[in-house]
Amino acid sequence: MKVNKIITLQLVASMLLIVGFASCSKKSSSKSASRATGWNVNGQKAASSKKQQAGPGLVFVEGGTFTMGKVQDDVMHDWNNTPTQQHVQSFYMDETEVTNFMYLEYLEWLKKVFPPTEENYKNIYEGASPDTLVWRNRLGYNETMTNNYLRHPSYANYPVVGVNWIQATEFSKWRTERVNEALLEKSGYLKKDAKTKDVSAESTFSTETYLNSPTKTYGGNEEIVLKGRKGARKAPKAGKDGKVTEEKNVYAQRSSGILLPEYRLPTEAEWEYAAAADVGQREYNIYKGQKKYPWSGDYTRSGKRQSKGDQLANFKQGNGDYGGIAGWSDDGADITNEVKKYPANDFGLYDMAGNVAEWVADVYRPIIDNEGNDFNYFRGNLYTKNKIGKDGKVEIVTKETMTSDTLSNGKIVVRSFPGQIAQVPVDEQETYLRQNFDKSDNINYRDGDKQSTRYYDFGNSSESTKKEKDGQEMYNSPKHNVTTDSLGKMVRKYDQSSKRTTLINDKVRVYKGGSWRDRAYWLDPAQRRYFPQDMATDYIGFRCAMSRVGPKSEKRKSARN
Structure with a gap:
């Protein structure tokens, strides 16, 4: 009987030790280890799922x-x-x-x-x-x-x-822009009340600019765009070799979930x-x-x-x-x-x-x-990408490079504002050997492009037969041209053609x-x-x-x- 009791006690003790080691290993691994490599990535905790919150009014x-x-x-x-x-x-x-x-x-x-x-x-x-x-x-x-x-x-x-x-x-x-600006301020990545007190034509917030080049947001004002929550990140110290290594990930990113x-x-x-x-x-x-x-x-x-x-x-x-x-x-x-x-x-x-x-x-x-x-x-769909300047960095819109549309009534609507990243259509670098899209402008895909019209000759490879002629487009709508001259007066050139058959077009x-x-x-x-x-x-x-x-x-x- 004594022998059985001793064996039972030993078994219980060994099981408790195993459970203890397992829980310790679970604790240590769950804190910071990557599930992909087991590495302690930047000393951070393992990523956790974060649900999207509904924006104001939604x-x-x-x-x-x-x-x-x-x-x-x-x-x-x-x-x-x-x-x-x-x-x-x-x-x-x-x-x-x-x-x-x-x-x-x-x-x-x-x-x-x-x-x-x-x-x-x-x-x-x-x-x-x-x-x-x-x-x-x-x-x-x-x-x-x-x-x-x-x-x-x-x-x-x-x-x-x-x-x-x-x-x-x-x-x-x-x-x-205004909703994300407020969220970053609330999270401590932007100076409090900068969105109302410090904003100007040369100092505005753009979500894409912040994500791609945070230091150019608000015109590059470091007093507004803070490093870390509420600017709590300390300046990096010099290493043993005397060099100062800039700390990474001090700004909010898409991965921040903010x-x-x-x-x-x-x-x-x-x-x-x-x-x-x-x-x-x-x-x-x-x-x-x-x-x-x-x-x-x-x-x-x-x-x-x-x-x-x-x-x-x-x-x-x-x-x-x-x-x-x-x-x-x-x-x-x-x-x-x-x-x-x-x-x-x-x-x-x-x-x-x-x-x-x-x-x-x-x-x-x-x-x-x-x-x-x-x-x-x-x-x-009109696919675009960020415009890259000669310095290899994203190009920011200025008051001199703003773009606008002249509407059919002569009214001018500005489409890009100072502080935003300039956009250009995607080119063959993005479309080459792709099957899901092959050009920037996809409005007419399968309904309005040259291949959709009854005048397109699939058997003839010469470019002359594939070129759209006046009256042979899929949607032959009037083509008016309204511009403004240097004095701001409207210059209207109406389409006088009698061959127009529809009002449907890309606009x-x-x-x-x-x-x-x-x-x-x-x-x-x-x-x-x-x-x-x-x-x-x-x-x-x-x-x-x-x-x-x-x-x-x-x-x-x-x-x-």
């Missing part, structure tokens, strides 16, 4: 598959909606349309940083300002909206209108998927039915007991009827309405039908080419959703229309989106009982 939209372009009616006979199965990656989208208050914040920042009184910057503020004259009508009195809609506090939370596609895109870029992806316009597929919100119709692994509107049912009025009969969107109900009879049954608005006045859809997004139609990122083509791609579909963009000016027909999320990217109206606004990085879902999934 709502998470979990991606999935859906039928794009499935409309219940086609009374216009556009034949531009062929149902296709598409998959959309998870992303974030603005809870509401961009409001007048949000856009005025942008304008005030531009006016402060780039004073319109200075010759170099005179076009920046004016080029970003919405066109308030879109409210005017030859046979209607709308001067109240012309004078008040953008700036009066009564309209502060109404969706901004009079903004063209280019202006909406530039607002999205500006929003990216900076967010860019704000941008949603793609058409993303917008339609988010508006339809078929997730609310899901039964196990199928959709119970395609919804006609962003809400359930085939009617525009609520069927719920508490709100029965209330209109679920702001739209034109009939000829001369923009809101209904005053009182009960009125939709609450004659023009646009304050955001969040109507119920959100199953993704938590407001006004995905009615109020204002919305710009999306895509260049318009009559057909969605799902044979070309059925994952994150988008037409409009028309898709807009989605119905507006306060539209009948219920256009409230169907699958309906699509197009408009020139440099023109604005009183019924098109926009909202921003942001790509999701990391896992597809926010929460762990569990099976339904």
